[in-house]
Amino acid sequence: MARQRPPASRRAPRSAAREAVERAAARTPARATAATASNPDFSPPEALSAPAATSPLPAAPRARLSLPWPLPALLVWAAAWAVFITLARAGWGVALALLAGAGLGVLGSVLGHSWWRRFMLALGFPLSLLASGLVSLPAWLWLLPLGFVLLVYPINAWRDAPIFPTPLAALGGLSKVIALPAGARVLDAGCGLGAGLRALRLAWPEAELHGLEWSWPLRWACALRCPWARVHRGDIWRASWADYQVVYLFQRPESMARALAKAQAEMVPGSWLVSLEFEVAGQACQHRLQAPDGRPVWVYAL
Ligand SMILES: C[S@@+](CC[C@H](N)C(=O)[O-])C[C@H]1O[C@@H](n2cnc3c(N)ncnc32)[C@H](O)[C@@H]1O
Numbered sequence: 001m002a003r004q005r006p007p008a009s010r011r012a013p014r015s016a017a018r019e020a021v022e023r024a025a026a027r028t029p030a031r032a033t034a035a036t037a038s039n040p041d042f043s044p045p046e047a048l049s050a051p052a053a054t055s056p057l058p059a060a061p062r063a064r065l066s067l068p069w070p071l072p073a074l075l076v077w078a079a080a081w082a083v084f085i086t087l088a089r090a091g092w093g094v095a096l097a098l099l100a101g102a103g104l105g106v107l108g109s110v111l112g113h114s115w116w117r118r119f120m121l122a123l124g125f126p127l128s129l130l131a132s133g134l135v136s137l138p139a140w141l142w143l144l145p146l147g148f149v150l151l152v153y154p155i156n157a158w159r160d161a162p163i164f165p166t167p168l169a170a171l172g173g174l175s176k177v178i179a180l181p182a183g184a185r186v187l188d189a190g191c192g193l194g195a196g197l198r199a200l201r202l203a204w205p206e207a208e209l210h211g212l213e214w215s216w217p218l219r220w221a222c223a224l225r226c227p228w229a230r231v232h233r234g235d236i237w238r239a240s241w242a243d244y245q246v247v248y249l250f251q252r253p254e255s256m257a258r259a260l261a262k263a264q265a266e267m268v269p270g271s272w273l274v275s276l277e278f279e280v281a282g283q284a285c286q287h288r289l290q291a292p293d294g295r296p297v298w299v300y301a302l
Pocket of ligand 1: 164165166188189190191192193194195196197212213214215218234235236237249250251
């Protein structure tokens, strides 16, 4: 099922990467359509995928834990207060108990489906504690929860995607439509806590897995969680994708056209761009798989 690689001379010159991205963005629809039409070996196993030149398939049902607002906020705040009171009574000291409660709020903020909600989830507990006047702490200590939020969700990453993880079995069908040789380099662009890397490893155990993440704490946590992967801190848009056979993304809809343009400009023909949930609008894909929870996995041949 894997395509033959055309000669390396077809690669876009790296020195003109910016121009190439713009050119590729302009020619995106024609190029992908041509790739699909001229490569009969793209036809996917029917049970797994279908060509989607104009996205003919109905959107897959989304199966996400979705509590009606403001239930997630009430639950997260209550849990943060419970942690704070328990630890303060256990003698941890008010400052540490505050940080533990605030940390729980940041973790719980992934339940928010918009940035405002995530903010409210993460900062609701420390702000309510401050407003309650129950504790007196130095002013700078109140900034720590905000600093914690900024560390985990650096502003640069806010533009692209928060830390929703890829479900472990979501990418199981990939190896049936993309045959990678052992040692092929695969990048999870924006690897978060490593859930995508673990799902990729399940699909291609022989691949050389790389992760790139903007947030320092997430990068370190991911490296600890995925010691078999090469995890670096960096910006997925600045880093070169030229050396990867597959780039996997779980970002956001608005990023997808840019991602395909970058992939087409930098990656060798015969390599692949894979996206969980979000497609490149109006763009033909080679395969559309379905994760067990119903979300689509979009596969673009380059
Ligand atoms: C939805 S999460 C996906 C995490 C992981 N790929 C997974 O599937 O489990 C998106 C991740 O991309 C990171 N991210 C967003 N923009 C980024 C950028 N420009 N450079 C590097 N990482 C970025 C975020 O910090 C976040 O951890």
